[in-house]
Amino acid sequence: ITAFSKIQQKNLEGYVGFANLPNQVYRKSVKRGFEFTLMVVGESGLGKSTLINSLFLTDLYSSEYPGPSHRIKKTVQVEQSKVLVKEGGVQLLLTIVDTPGFGDAVDNSNCWQPVIDHIDSKFEDYLNSESRVNRRQMPDNRVHCCLYFIAPSGHGLKPLDIEFMKRLHEKVNIIPLIAKADTMTPEECQQFKKQIMREIQEHKIKIYEFPETDDEEENKLVKKIKDRLPLAVVGSNTIIEVNGKRVRGRQYPWGVAEVENGDHCDFTILRNMLIRTHMQDLKDVTNNVHYENYRSRKLAAVTYNGADNNKSKGQLTKSPLAQMEEERREHMAKMKKMEMEMEQVFEMKVKEKLQKLKDSEAELQRRHEQMKKNLEAQHKELEEKRRQFEEEKVSWEAQQHLLEQQKLDASRYTLVHTIALTLALLLLLD
Amino acid sequence: MAATEIARQAGEGVRAVPLSGHVGFDSMPDQLVNKSVNHGFCFNILCVGETGLGKSTLMDTLFNTKFEGEPTQHNQPGVQLKSNTYELQESNVRLKLTIVNTVGFGDQINKEDSYKPIVEFIDTHFEAYLQEELKIKRTLHSYHDSRIHACLYFIAPTGHSLKSLDLVTMKKLDSKVNIIPIIAKSDAISKSELAKFKIKITSELVSNGVQIYQFPTDDETVAEINSTMNGHLPFAVVGSTEEVKIGNKMVKARQYPWGTVQVENENHCDFVKLREMLIRVNMEDLREQTHTRHYELYRRCKLEEMGFKDTDPDSKPFSLQETYEAKRNEFMGELQKKEEEMRQMFVQRVKEKEAELKEAEKELHEKFDRLKKLHQDEKKKLEDKKKALDDEQNIFKQKKTAAELLQSQAQQAGGSTTLKRDKERKKNDGCDQS
Numbered sequence: 039i040t041a042f043s044k045i046q047q048k049n050l051e052g053y054v055g056f057a058n059l060p061n062q063v064y065r066k067s068v069k070r071g072f073e074f075t076l077m078v079v080g081e082s083g084l085g086k087s088t089l090i091n092s093l094f095l096t097d098l099y100s101s102e103y104p105g106p107s108h109r110i111k112k113t114v115q116v117e118q119s120k121v122l123v124k125e126g127g128v129q130l131l132l133t134i135v136d137t138p139g140f141g142d143a144v145d146n147s148n149c150w151q152p153v154i155d156h157i158d159s160k161f162e163d164y165l166n167s168e169s170r171v172n173r174r175q176m177p178d179n180r181v182h183c184c185l186y187f188i189a190p191s192g193h194g195l196k197p198l199d200i201e202f203m204k205r206l207h208e209k210v211n212i213i214p215l216i217a218k219a220d221t222m223t224p225e226e227c228q229q230f231k232k233q234i235m236r237e238i239q240e241h242k243i244k245i246y247e248f249p250e251t252d253d254e255e256e257n258k259l260v261k262k263i264k265d266r267l268p269l270a271v272v273g274s275n276t277i278i279e280v281n282g283k284r285v286r287g288r289q290y291p292w293g294v295a296e297v298e299n300g301d302h303c304d305f306t307i308l309r310n311m312l313i314r315t316h317m318q319d320l321k322d323v324t325n326n327v328h329y330e331n332y333r334s335r336k337l338a339a340v341t342y343n344g345a346d347n348n349k350s351k352g353q354l355t356k357s358p359l360a361q362m363e364e365e366r367r368e369h370m371a372k373m374k375k376m377e378m379e380m381e382q383v384f385e386m387k388v389k390e391k392l393q394k395l396k397d398s399e400a401e402l403q404r405r406h407e408q409m410k411k412n413l414e415a416q417h418k419e420l421e422e423k424r425r426q427f428e429e430e431k432v433s434w435e436a437q438q439h440l441l442e443q444q445k446l447d448a449s450r451y452t453l454v455h456t457i458a459l460t461l462a463l464l465l466l467l468d
Numbered sequence: 469m470a471a472t473e474i475a476r477q478a479g480e481g482v483r484a485v486p487l488s489g490h491v492g493f494d495s496m497p498d499q500l501v502n503k504s505v506n507h508g509f510c511f512n513i514l515c516v517g518e519t520g521l522g523k524s525t526l527m528d529t530l531f532n533t534k535f536e537g538e539p540t541q542h543n544q545p546g547v548q549l550k551s552n553t554y555e556l557q558e559s560n561v562r563l564k565l566t567i568v569n570t571v572g573f574g575d576q577i578n579k580e581d582s583y584k585p586i587v588e589f590i591d592t593h594f595e596a597y598l599q600e601e602l603k604i605k606r607t608l609h610s611y612h613d614s615r616i617h618a619c620l621y622f623i624a625p626t627g628h629s630l631k632s633l634d635l636v637t638m639k640k641l642d643s644k645v646n647i648i649p650i651i652a653k654s655d656a657i658s659k660s661e662l663a664k665f666k667i668k669i670t671s672e673l674v675s676n677g678v679q680i681y682q683f684p685t686d687d688e689t690v691a692e693i694n695s696t697m698n699g700h701l702p703f704a705v706v707g708s709t710e711e712v713k714i715g716n717k718m719v720k721a722r723q724y725p726w727g728t729v730q731v732e733n734e735n736h737c738d739f740v741k742l743r744e745m746l747i748r749v750n751m752e753d754l755r756e757q758t759h760t761r762h763y764e765l766y767r768r769c770k771l772e773e774m775g776f777k778d779t780d781p782d783s784k785p786f787s788l789q790e791t792y793e794a795k796r797n798e799f800m801g802e803l804q805k806k807e808e809e810m811r812q813m814f815v816q817r818v819k820e821k822e823a824e825l826k827e828a829e830k831e832l833h834e835k836f837d838r839l840k841k842l843h844q845d846e847k848k849k850l851e852d853k854k855k856a857l858d859d860e861q862n863i864f865k866q867k868k869t870a871a872e873l874l875q876s877q878a879q880q881a882g883g884s885t886t887l888k889r890d891k892e893r894k895k896n897d898g899c900d901q902s
Contacts, residue, residue: 044553045553045554045555045564046536046552046553046554046555047554047555048531048533048534048535048554048555048556049533050531050532050533050556050557050558051532051533052532053532054530054531054532054556054558054743054747055558055743055744055747055748056509056511056556056558056561056563056747056748056751057558057559057560057561058747058748058749059504059509059561059563059751059752060501060504060505060561062749062750062751062752062753063500063501063504063752064497064498064500064501065687065689065690066687066752066753066756067496067497067500067501068472068497069472069473069686069687070472070473070474071472071473071474071475072474072493072496073474074493093491094487094491095487095488095489095490095491096485096486096487096488097485098485120478120482120483121482121483121484121485122475122478122482122483122484122485123484123485123487123491123493124484124487125487125490125491125492125493125494126494127494128493128494128496128497129471129472129474129475130493130496131474131475131478131482170778171767171768171771171772171776171777171778172768172778173764173767173768175473175477175760177474177477177478251506252506309491309492310492313491313492313493313495314492314493314495315495315499316499317493317496317499318496318499318500318502318503319499319503322503322609325609326609330605330606333604334604334605334606337604338604362795362796362799365799365803366799366803369803369806373806373807373810376807376810377810380810380814384814384817384818384821387818388821388825391825392825395825395828395829395832398829398832399832402832402836402839406836406839406840406843409843410843413843413846413847413850416850417850420850420853420854420857423857424857427857427860427861427864430864431864434864434868438871441875445878
């Protein structure tokens with residue numbers, strides 16, 4: 039039921055009205071308002087605050103709210119300034135994150151760590167508010183873009199630049215800028231840019247990429263911008279009159295370097311791209327790519343605390359809860375199997391024992407039968423003996439009796455004979 | 469300018485700074501719109517109503533296209549939900565429209581469970597979204613949202629009141645989806661009856677605590693039209709895909725002998741109002757409300773059911789990891805315990821069975837010991853008998869010997885034959901004795 043059936047194309051035969059959806063979206067977005075967080079990173083003195091003021095045409099950093107460059111820092115700090123700006127009915131809550139002290143120490147090892155920590159902590163805040171049971175409208179304080187200021191040395195990237203960008207390119211959209219571009223000639227700038235881009239590619243640093251669109255025109259513009267990366271910028275807090283026009287610029291004895299003059303620097307390109315055309319995309323990439331990377335890494339670590347690495351690779355497409363459910367089911371199956379096995383072993387052993395018992399019973403029975411038979415045979419034997427004996431006895435007794443009788447007869451005869459003899463004698467004597 | 473939500477969220481402490489020129493971020497709404505247009509839009513409508521109330525026809529009329537489906541029969545055994553997805557385009561706006569129809573709703577004799585498949589359907593899609601949202605590797609921005617954004621509830625044009633099935637169903641749905649009640653086939657009701665019908669329906673909904681969707685009045689751009697339209701709810705609609713010639717135009721209409729009902733004539737029915745509100749003005753709001761209100765409610769309930777909760781304000785702030793870790797440990801502990809229990813149970817059984825078998829063995833041995841004893845007794849008896857016989861035999865022999873001796877003596881006194889007999893006797897004795 040959750041899988042969609044095949045999607046059919048249908049043609050409308052008349053007015054429906056959903057072409058008005060974009061207007062509805064427009065209306066709602068204006069009502070909600072917009073927010074954007076911009077981070078600026080670079081050594082002090084590179085004109086970061088001035089650039090921000092020039093970009094947003096406001097004194098974000100003024101005497102009342104001095105920019106970080108005016109404060110001396112010993113260690114790298116991360117500071118936020120929030121301002122609300124309005125224009126054409128659109129309200130924008132702008133957060134500028136500054137990193138005073140970056141790259142200013144003698145030993146700058148790990149000076150990127152506070153920056154990373156800040157970005158991660160904003161991701162964590164968002165993750166926590168997204169994960170609450172009771173969620174409300176979530177403010178998006180994640181860092182949407184990081185302007186990285188490269189010193190206009192004219193040679194190439196410094197090791198610190200490379201190190202920083204390598205560590206942060208998968209956490210935030212990095213837009214590298216060449217600061218104080220008015221200290222280089224166009225040719226020097228061109229060389230410098232080429233060198234930097236070469237080094238960026240060499241170190242596989244992923245800087246913010248402009249998205250491809252279906253619009254050919256737009257793609258042409260994007261290509262033009264890409265060719266000018268990194269953008270070389272100039273900022274200024276002062277308005278100067280040039281040829282009757284009031285422009286922001288830097289006054290030199292030899293002329294005025296105009297901030298918004300495309301021949302002088304790439305400021306306009308930066309402003310247009312950062313604010314007028316790609317601000318939404320910067321937010322989207324932060325949300326869909328950088329934040330999701332952070333989130334999936336964080337949740338995978340939690341869910342697979344100590345679990346086998348190979349096992350966890352195929353399971354990242356499930357939610358942790360579904361994961362637990364599955365683990366539970368797996369465990370149940372395992373237990374059932376174990377139970378079955380144990381049961382089998384148990385049955386088998388019982389069967390064995392019972393069989394043994396049966397066998398021993400049979401054996402005992404057999405012996406008993408045999409003994410009985412034996413006894414019976416002996417009985418019979420005895421009977422026979424007795425019978426014979428009785429027979430013998432009887433016959434002997436009969437014999438004896440006969441003998442007795444004979445003896446008696448004989449003795450009787452003898453007696454008779456004797457008597458007869460005596461009589462005879464007597465008779466003779468007469 | 470009214471404070472935006474973002475500004476309100478930021479709080480009092482935020483300072484507003486003036487701009488000394490045109491910065492250009494007023495293009496943000498356009499940037500956002502471009503992104504949405506490129507991404508395409510998505511909208512899901514659920515039509516709930518008895519068979520034959522013209523749900524499919526109304527969809528066809530609303531979206532000016534012939535969607536799928538043949539009219540369903542009344543003999544469905546239960547309520548089923550049939551869903552179809554279409555890709556529409558108007559000017560540069562692409563819309564993925566999903567229309568879900570309740571098939572067989574209201575046709576059964578026992579309608580107690582009729583609402584269940586509908587609620588299940590809605591919940592299933594909430595669940596699918598929730599699962600996607602909770603995944604570790606997720607792709608929310610390209611996820612095709614399948615949640616129902618609007619539910620058109622079709623009320624039968626009886627002219628009297630809502631049916632109890634309607635009230636029961638709407639009550640079950642009002643916390644899960646935006647309900648827009650409409651009176652279907654309203655060309656069957658006269659104008660005066662219609663007004664009374666609408667009032668009756670509205671009051672019944674209120675007295676039963678059914679929360680229907682209110683067109684939003686917080687945005688001043690559309691507040692007025694929305695609040696007027698709220699007063700016309702429920703919309704009395706007529707749908708038709710047939711065209712009739714009125715004047716010199718072809719219009720969508722239903723032709724009767726007594727006249728022609730024109731769908732898009734606001735005097736004839738509220739179709740135009742429905743289209744205006746549902747599609748042209750508030751489609752995005754319907755989607756937003758579904759996400760921020762109905763889905764959040766579902767999510768909250770589901771998570772609470774599973775035992776998740778935000779820690780109370782005075783302890784440490786809620787940490788997702790800790791909860792997951794805790795849950796996981798609890799879970800693993802549970803599993804281990806179960807395993808242990810099973811093992812113990814087996815150990816117990818083995819013990820018991822062993823004891824049983826030992827008993828049986830003992831009994832067996834006892835039995836055979838008894839038998840053996842019996843044997844012994846028998847044997848002894850036999851021995852005794854044997855002995856008795858032997859004794860008797862011995863006595864007899866003695867007797868015999870004595871008698872024969874006497875006889876031999878007598879014989880000796882009487883001659884050599886007795887001597888011979890003696891000799892024989894002696895021989896025999898000798899034999900006997902040996």
